[in-house]
Amino acid sequence: MQDLNEVVAALARRVEELEDERAIREVLCRYALSVDGDNAEAMAQLYAEDCTIDIDSVAFFNGRDDAKRIVTGEAHQSILPNCAHIMGPFSIVIDGKSAVATGYATIFVRKSGQVGVWRQAYGRWELIKRDDRWQILKRQSRTTGRPESLALLNAAV
C-alpha cells in the first residue's frame, strides 16, 4: 500500500512538471498576444512584481509598472496594429519553482501592405512560480547579428 502511494506521488510530480511546461509556453504566447493586442495591463501581469528586463543592454525595465512601457512606448505604438510577435520555439528547463526558457522572437510588421521582419532576437526568460502562477522574473533579449549574442544560446545547449 505504501508502495503504491509513493508511485502515485511520484507520478503526480511528473504530471505537475508537464503542467508547468505547458503553463510556461502559455505565458510566453500570451506575452505576444497582449503586446500585439495593445494590452499593457495584461502584459504586465505576466511579469513578476520585481521583474527585470534587459533589451540589448540598452533598454531596461524594472518592475511590473515600468514594463508597461514596452507596450505604451513610442516604438511599439508605431507598429500597431501591424505587428505580430512570433515567439519561439523555446527550450524550457524547469527546476522546481524556477525555469529558464531560451529561444527566439521574430517580430513581423506590415508596411504598405507588405509584411517583413522588424526585429529578430534570441531571448532568455527566467520564470518563477509564485502564488501558483508562472511569472517572468528576468528577461534578456539579444538582437541577432552580434557575436556576443551567441553566449545566450550556448548557455542552453
Place this chain on the structure above:
Amino acid sequence: MQDLNEVVAALARRVEELEDERAIREVLCRYALSVDGDNAEAMAQLYAEDCTIDIDSVAFFNGRDDAKRIVTGEAHQSILPNCAHIMGPFSIVIDGKSAVATGYATIFVRKSGQVGVWRQAYGRWELIKRDDRWQILKRQSRTTGRPESLALLNAAV
C-alpha cells in the same frame, strides 16, 4: 483505499487535459501540413462536419465539403508548391470537450527563388472533442494591420 482511488482519478483527468492540449496542437499543425501538401481531403477531416470558417469577414466556408475549397481554390493553388503555413504559437484553453486556440498564422511563399510573407493573420480556433477526436468547429482569421483585429487577441489574454 477510497482516497487513493480518488487521487488516481484526479491525476487521470489532469493527464487527459495534457493529452488534449497535445492533440489540439497536433490538429493545428496538421492543418498546415495538409494545405501545404495540397491535400484537401486530409485537411477537411480536421474540421467538424458542421464547421464554420470566416476569413476577414469576406470569405466564408460552411461544413467539411465546403472547407475543401480552402485548398482547391484558385488563391491556394497559385502558391503551391511554394508555400509554408507556419502556424502558431497558440494559447490553448480547454474546458472539458471544448477548447479555444488563439494565435498566429504566417504564410510564406517562394517567388523567383525568394521567400517572403504572403499573408499574416491572427486566428481564433474553436475546437470540439467528438468521437474521441479534436475537430475544428469554428475558425476566425483576421489579417494583421486592422485595428478591429486586436479584439480577437484581447479575448485570449
Place this chain on the structure above:
Amino acid sequence: MQDLNEVVAALARRVEELEDERAIREVLCRYALSVDGDNAEAMAQLYAEDCTIDIDSVAFFNGRDDAKRIVTGEAHQSILPNCAHIMGPFSIVIDGKSAVATGYATIFVRKSGQVGVWRQAYGRWELIKRDDRWQILKRQSRTTGRPESLALLNAAV
C-alpha cells in the same frame, strides 16, 4: 488492489509518452540553438551515432562526426552570427522508442541590417530513444518550391 496497480501503470505509460513528446520538442529546439550558437559539438550530440542526414538529395551527412560539418561548413559559417533557425511547428507521432516529427524549418538571416528568409524547408525527423535520451536517427530536409517535396508532408497527415 490489482486493479488500481494496473490503472496506475497505464497512467504512467501515458505520462511517459507526454514526457517523450516534450523531450522531442526540446531536441528539435536545441538543434536550432546549437547551430545558431556555432556549437557543432552540442549539435552533434543531438544526433545518434549512426545518423543519416539528407538535404535536398544533394548534401548528405552520415554519423555524428560528419554531421558537425552542418555547423562548421562554409555555408553555415557565412551566416553566423546573423542567423535564426526557426524550427516548427512539428507533428510528432511516437511509437514506443521510435518517433517521427514532420514540420518546418525557416532560416532567417540578417544582411545589411535587414532580416529575410535565407532558406525554408519541410523536414522529416526520425528519432530513437537510446540510453534514455531521444536522438535524431534520420533526417530529410526538402526545400519548398518543388512538387516532389509535398510527399514528405502527405506522409504525416
